[in-house]
Amino acid sequence: MLHKNPAQSMIALFGLLFCMASATQAQHAAPKLANVTILATGGTIAGSGASSTTTVGYTAATVGVQRLIAAVPELAKVANVNGEQVFQIASENMTNEHWLTLAKRVNVLLAQSNVDGIVITHGTDTLEETAYFLNLVVKSRKPVVLVGAMRPSTAISADGPINLYNSVMLAASPEAVGKGVLVAMNDQIQSARDVTKVNTSTLDSFRTPELGLLGYIQGSKPFFYRQQIRKHTTETEFDIGALQVLPQVDIVYGYANVGPVAVDAFMAAGAKGIIHAGVGDGSLAARVKPALVAAHAKGAVVVRASRVGQGILARNGEANDDELDFVVADTLSAQKARILLMLALTKTTSTKEIQRMFYTY
Ligand code: SIN
Secondary structure: OOOOOHHHHHHHHHHHHHHHHHHHHHHHOOOOOEEEEEEEEEOHHHOEOOOOOOOOOOEOOOOOHHHHHHOOOOHHHHEEEEEEEEEEEOHHHOOHHHHHHHHHHHHHHHOOOOOOEEEEEOOOOOHHHHHHHHHHHOOOOOOEEEEOOOOOOOOOOOOHHHHHHHHHHHHOOHHHOOOOOEEEEOOEEEEOOOOEEOOOOOOOOEEOOOOOOOEEEEOOEEEEOOOOOOOOHHHOOOOOOOOOOOOOEEEEEOOOOOOOHHHHHHHHOOOOEEEEEEEOOOEOOOOOHHHHHHHHHOOOEEEEEEOOOOOOOOOOOOOOHHHHOOEEOOOOOHHHHHHHHHHHHOOOOOHHHHHHHHHHO
């Protein structure tokens, strides 16, 4: 618009400049950060050693969540972080009851509109089990990321701080929504269903052999290349809302010279399910098979898994599962098969239904 009066023109010009400055400011305004809650459970990530070179033989679960957060001020750049100490344990002491408590807390938090994602700090020894349990019972598409460390917080080049930073960034990222429960260690993103700890002490201990990791973390960004296609979180049929205990399921290991003692002992102790981690393709030794048949006759569900660690457990391969009325674990490790069988037994004892679940999750 043309103004004949010079004063009017000046006012119009100032108005235009003000609008342009405001628009530029809006463009550069900091993006709104996601709200991430860190649930701390202990482990080496919260461990301390006698000296900076102590990388084995340290004490796990000594450092509290607020100190973990304070040690990584960079977290404030990627999320609004809030910490809760849920447990303070070494993860070999994780129990079914801990899992129920943790999962219920996760579900309560994720139902809140002011929580966008969860990070769980955890000992690495059973991290994959907690991750898979949560993968089956969390009722939200919001990101849940498990993280640990192979070196205690006091060690030279401790991996905890960078792992924590990466996991908070991942839990805050839109890319992680709907991907199921994730594990972020060593700059890699793994799926809860398939990841496993493969080394006692090195930094690259978390792997998904053969099936592969989901992606990487680089330059404070997640890069996904694959997705978990087995059903998880909101797609599962499991509801732990009212559960106080999980059915007792135990694991029997296969080896040369194995006998029936372990199966019989677990049955005497009240097992409702037995996972047989057999040799090879889940073969049943002649001295163990009758004990498993007897366990089944007493009402226990028997699942054949393998101690090998890779591959599909062939149904009706090394044993006639149809005739024995046994279930096979598909590609699940024995420790993860135990989790799925416990949850399956909260719904049914039908082996046909349970087999369907093993091919679904
Ligand atoms: C644990 O699992 O609590 C101890 C080992 C670790 O965190 O690496």
